[in-house]
Amino acid sequence: MAELAEHVDLLWEPRGRGARPQRQALTVDRIADAAIEVADAEGMAAVSMQHVAARLDVTKMALYRHVTSKAELVAVMIESAVGEPPDLGSVPGGWRPRLVRWADLMRETWRRHPWLPAATTGERPTGPREVGWTESAVAALADTPLSGGERMDAVFLISGHIRNTQSSATAGTQPWTTDKSLREVLHRHRGRFPALFEAATSPGTTPNDNGWTFGLTRILDGLATLIDSRDQPPSDDA
Amino acid sequence: MAELAEHVDLLWEPRGRGARPQRQALTVDRIADAAIEVADAEGMAAVSMQHVAARLDVTKMALYRHVTSKAELVAVMIESAVGEPPDLGSVPGGWRPRLVRWADLMRETWRRHPWLPAATTGERPTGPREVGWTESAVAALADTPLSGGERMDAVFLISGHIRNTQSSATAGTQPWTTDKSLREVLHRHRGRFPALFEAATSPGTTPNDNGWTFGLTRILDGLATLIDSRDQPPSDDA
DNA sequence: AACTTGTGTGTCCGGCGGACACTGGGTGTA
DNA sequence: TACACCCAGTGTCCGCCGGACACACAAGTT
Numbered sequence: 001m002a003e004l005a006e007h008v009d010l011l012w013e014p015r016g017r018g019a020r021p022q023r024q025a026l027t028v029d030r031i032a033d034a035a036i037e038v039a040d041a042e043g044m045a046a047v048s049m050q051h052v053a054a055r056l057d058v059t060k061m062a063l064y065r066h067v068t069s070k071a072e073l074v075a076v077m078i079e080s081a082v083g084e085p086p087d088l089g090s091v092p093g094g095w096r097p098r099l100v101r102w103a104d105l106m107r108e109t110w111r112r113h114p115w116l117p118a119a120t121t122g123e124r125p126t127g128p129r130e131v132g133w134t135e136s137a138v139a140a141l142a143d144t145p146l147s148g149g150e151r152m153d154a155v156f157l158i159s160g161h162i163r164n165t166q167s168s169a170t171a172g173t174q175p176w177t178t179d180k181s182l183r184e185v186l187h188r189h190r191g192r193f194p195a196l197f198e199a200a201t202s203p204g205t206t207p208n209d210n211g212w213t214f215g216l217t218r219i220l221d222g223l224a225t226l227i228d229s230r231d232q233p234p235s236d237d238a
Numbered sequence: 239m240a241e242l243a244e245h246v247d248l249l250w251e252p253r254g255r256g257a258r259p260q261r262q263a264l265t266v267d268r269i270a271d272a273a274i275e276v277a278d279a280e281g282m283a284a285v286s287m288q289h290v291a292a293r294l295d296v297t298k299m300a301l302y303r304h305v306t307s308k309a310e311l312v313a314v315m316i317e318s319a320v321g322e323p324p325d326l327g328s329v330p331g332g333w334r335p336r337l338v339r340w341a342d343l344m345r346e347t348w349r350r351h352p353w354l355p356a357a358t359t360g361e362r363p364t365g366p367r368e369v370g371w372t373e374s375a376v377a378a379l380a381d382t383p384l385s386g387g388e389r390m391d392a393v394f395l396i397s398g399h400i401r402n403t404q405s406s407a408t409a410g411t412q413p414w415t416t417d418k419s420l421r422e423v424l425h426r427h428r429g430r431f432p433a434l435f436e437a438a439t440s441p442g443t444t445p446n447d448n449g450w451t452f453g454l455t456r457i458l459d460g461l462a463t464l465i466d467s468r469d470q471p472p473s474d475d476a
Numbered sequence: 477a478a479c480t481t482g483t484g485t486g487t488c489c490g491g492c493g494g495a496c497a498c499t500g501g502g503t504g505t506a
Numbered sequence: 507t508a509c510a511c512c513c514a515g516t517g518t519c520c521g522c523c524g525g526a527c528a529c530a531c532a533a534g535t536t
Contacts, residue, residue: 025483026483026484048522049525050523050524058484058485060525061486061525061527062483062484064524064525064526065482065483069524069525070525121359122405128430131424131431131434132430134431135430135431135432135434138434138437139432139434147444148436148438148439148440150444152438152444152449153449153452153453154452156402156449156453157399157402157453157457160398160399160403160453161395161398164398164401164402167359167360182364189366192366193369193372193373194377195380195389196372196373196377198386199376199386199387202385202386202387203385206387206391211390211391211394214388214391214392214395215394215398217464218392218395218460218464220460221459221460221464222456222457222460222461223460224463225456225459226456226459264514264515286492288493296514296515296516297515297516297517298493298494299496299516299517300516302494302495303514307493307494
């Protein structure tokens with residue numbers, strides 16, 4: 001690790017005030033930033049202690065002075081990547097525009113860090129910023145007649161939809177309209193999957209956004225149905 | 239690997255027709271079954287070539303005679319675990335009861351194999367049974383006025399909801415109403431997350447099914463809104 | 477000047493997926 | 507009957523992974 005070039009620099013480069021320039025001190029933030037860079041560029045699978053350490057020009061064990069385990073590093077990565085939760089107070093028009101705005105912001109964040117779906121599956125601790133995002137969405141439903149549990153379920157439903165549309169090929173449903181080899185295999189077995197074949201080859205009217213717009217509109221329409229049924233106090237129909 | 243007990247058995251146990259009983263030959267199916275047993279019991283993280291091989295009493299390299307890589311083993315596991323897709327032709331009442339039935343069946347399958355969400359995230363090949371499940375759901379929407387792309391988006395939306403409700407703590411939204419330590423931390427920071435705190439502590443009217451029923455109802459209501467708007471040919475309201 | 481503390485290093489471990497050469501029993505053929 | 511071939515299963519090796527632990531070494535403190 002002690003590079004010869006480093007010594008040469010020491011001899012030849014001007015030094016500031018007698019103290020050696022010396023590389024920047026390691027901090028949790030610098031580690032998390034480096035790990036996020038790796039994940040953004042090469043995916044979650046490339047995030048190993050060695051790889052992250054190499055990017056910072058230290059040994060992997062140096063990282064353990066600042067994080068206790070890889071799981072903790074990932075947790076810090078997530079908390080840093082999701083960013084500050086938004087304030088939707090200024091969005092006019094009630095719960096629906098607020099949720100649309102929230103969903104768009106969250107989707108944009110997740111789009112910038114495609115590894116977030118992979119990193120956030122499974123049991124793990126939750127950080128304050130992540131909670132803040134949820135708070136923000138739950139608050140958007142404050143003036144609806146939904147119960148507390150229903151508000152949480154609604155937020156979970158939307159955030160789940162973001163996760164699903166951001167991670168490709170989630171349930172084996174997605175890439176058929178675009179992936180050429182899949183279209184080909186579907187064509188070959190069209191006798192076995194007639195409805196799917198017809199749906200995948202018929203002229204599509206949906207935007208190519210992984211079902212994002214379609215799903216969000218359905219979910220919000222469904223919420224509207226529930227909310228409207230509550231707003232009108234019990235009418236004659238069950 | 240050559241067990242003494244095996245030799246003893248050879249000497250003492252009756253043998254059928256002169257041929258030694260000899261352990262069962264390795265097949266892809268036997269390997270997949272063993273891997274599924276491991277995953278069901280100990281989770282996806284415990285599925286390693288060595289672990290699976292040990293369960294079959296062979297060396298890990300023996301598995302590579304039947305699958306080319308671990309990824310292929312996982313693919314075979316999934317294809318085997320999802321089972322035969324259902325035939326919904328006999329379900330009366332139109333698209334909605336058919337989709338409800340489909341969702342219940344799929345949810346039950348995924349409940350039996352909690353590792354399916356983890357195993358099916360990320361790029362991977364898709365098997366015919368998995369496609370068959372999608373076919374089944376798309377076919378359920380055959381007599382609706384939805385376009386092909388919309389049918390696929392609708393199916394993706396529902397299967398994504400299944401995935402989300404089956405994998406716990408998906409977006410940091412779920413376990414707050416149940417997990418005691420999370421309730422405690424939320425109580426401690428209730429000033430910072432007032433809407434969430436109020437929602438999580440207010441008397442809940444939702445069943446404790448991870449938002450499954452709530453979300454499915456919202457999605458189907460949203461689909462109904464779209465379908466109804468198509469069924470009535472363009473009326474006066476936009 | 478000696479001690480403590482905090483930060484990065486070097487080495488080791490078990491487990492992972494996988495490449496590759498080998499072996500030994502069953503079978504088809506001479 | 508003898509032999510060669512075939513191939514499923516074995517043993518060994520490699521590089522990478524997360525992580526434990528002892529150590530080095532500079533900066534303060536007393």
